[in-house]
Amino acid sequence: MDVGEILHCLIQRFSPERCYTFLSSLATELHLLAIPSRPIPVARIPVLLEKTCVPQLVKAAQLIWRVLHNHAFQTHAAAHVPVHLLPPGVANVHHIPFDPCCNIGCIDFHIEAGSLKVIELMALPPGMVGIYPGLVARYAEFLNEYVDQGCTVVDFMEGWSRSRCEQLLVDHIVGKDVSEVVAIVDWEPETQVTYGEFLYTKELVERSRPGIRCVIADPREVSVKDARPWIRGLPVGRILNRLTMVDWVAHAEEIRGFSRLLWDCPSVFVYDPYRWFLADKHTLVVLSDKEALLEMGYDTVAIEEITALVPVTRMLKAFVDVRTRRVHMEKIRRYFGTPHDIVLKPVASHASKGIIYGPRAFSSDDVFIRKVLSIPAEEYVIMKRVSTPEMLYPTGEGTAELWKYDVRVFILDDTVAFVGGRIYVGDYTNQLPCRYFAPLLFA
Numbered sequence: 095m096d097v098g099e100i101l102h103c104l105i106q107r108f109s110p111e112r113c114y115t116f117l118s119s120l121a122t123e124l125h126l127l128a129i130p131s132r133p134i135p136v137a138r139i140p141v142l143l144e145k146t147c148v149p150q151l152v153k154a155a156q157l158i159w160r161v162l163h164n165h166a167f168q169t170h171a172a173a174h175v176p177v178h179l180l181p182p183g184v185a186n187v188h189h190i191p192f193d194p195c196c197n198i199g200c201i202d203f204h205i206e207a208g209s210l211k212v213i214e215l216m217a218l219p220p221g222m223v224g225i226y227p228g229l230v231a232r233y234a235e236f237l238n239e240y241v242d243q244g245c246t247v248v249d250f251m252e253g254w255s256r257s258r259c260e261q262l263l264v265d266h267i268v269g270k271d272v273s274e275v276v277a278i279v280d281w282e283p284e285t286q287v288t289y290g291e292f293l294y295t296k297e298l299v300e301r302s303r304p305g306i307r308c309v310i311a312d313p314r315e316v317s318v319k320d321a322r323p324w325i326r327g328l329p330v331g332r333i334l335n336r337l338t339m340v341d342w343v344a345h346a347e348e349i350r351g352f353s354r355l356l357w358d359c360p361s362v363f364v365y366d367p368y369r370w371f372l373a374d375k376h377t378l379v380v381l382s383d384k385e386a387l388l389e390m391g392y393d394t395v396a397i398e399e400i401t402a403l404v405p406v407t408r409m410l411k412a413f414v415d416v417r418t419r420r421v422h423m424e425k426i427r428r429y430f431g432t433p434h435d436i437v438l439k440p441v442a443s444h445a446s447k448g449i450i451y452g453p454r455a456f457s458s459d460d461v462f463i464r465k466v467l468s469i470p471a472e473e474y475v476i477m478k479r480v481s482t483p484e485m486l487y488p489t490g491e492g493t494a495e496l497w498k499y500d501v502r503v504f505i506l507d508d509t510v511a512f513v514g515g516r517i518y519v520g521d522y523t524n525q526l527p528c529r530y531f532a533p534l535l536f537a
Contacts, residue, residue, distance in 0.1 A: 108488035125290035137532035141515035274331035433462035
């Protein structure tokens, strides 16, 4: 069965009762209902793509991922670390070290006319990475049962499995010689939609490493004594930081003690928090700029391959005259087309927060100009809009609706291990009313 046949079968046989039973078992296993009023939203069905897409996805992801290992790029990224996140008296860090062979991150794609386009990336573990291996494995089992004989899907990349992914996560978190407390830290963690993921990760760590205690904490609970962190009177050996730099900056005054760890004992972090700046929206500006990549030492072939994957992205301030505050509309049209063809994204945001979507926001050039002049241009990028792929999403009784989806490639230690997706209604991923996490399977 190909993807179309499987999807047709799913739509025709979709049963709300059967779906409810499956999702209920997932909720119990993966703590999806850890916050009853705010459950982790997971989709009824996975995203499905043809197996022939696998080599293209893997090649594209590895090409982008390895740019982060370029020393010139690391130096460029370091310039964006805010001063208040640096040691006292230090004006800047020279570069942000990054070894792609011992890190976890992701790259988000849209598929436009058969071509992959990068819309976002993270050089640190993204939200939900802890439970995605479970989602991928369980949805593959469910799909094979649901569609019966003749349905074979690829869930993990060759050589990978749920157990291997989860063991690697634990090995990263705990490290080699730690026998003390491991902490998962986020701002008010019990209010985060990913709180269930934290609980599952805690359970996974303690089950895999008997004797290790894992706690979930707020950064305000962290104190520094004798150049080491303490939480609730316990010495902490490792911290899995899930606090984004957006929140870190927003709460800088309240978490000064936590910030001290960046220079008093940086080795306590499972992943260097500065890596956030390796993959913010400045990165998309660089990846779509042929001249910038040339200055970083890339040859013509590599430059063409990289820039073909990334929509044109530029700093918004480059199109606003600082003296006259005049917006250079002709220059914008030359790069992007009409305001309808662009998206404005805050440099430091993630998960679609704060974006301004051209087709919905700008009815004319005048509206666009007024909006540009009302926001801090140095904090936004302007990006060529990429159309969003669509899929049929079952609604019951053989009917379906057209929903949109994103593709998220998870990279574990320089290798594509599995692929996820987001299924949603609206112009972009986290826009209400409906958005769901889903694994991506290949048929």
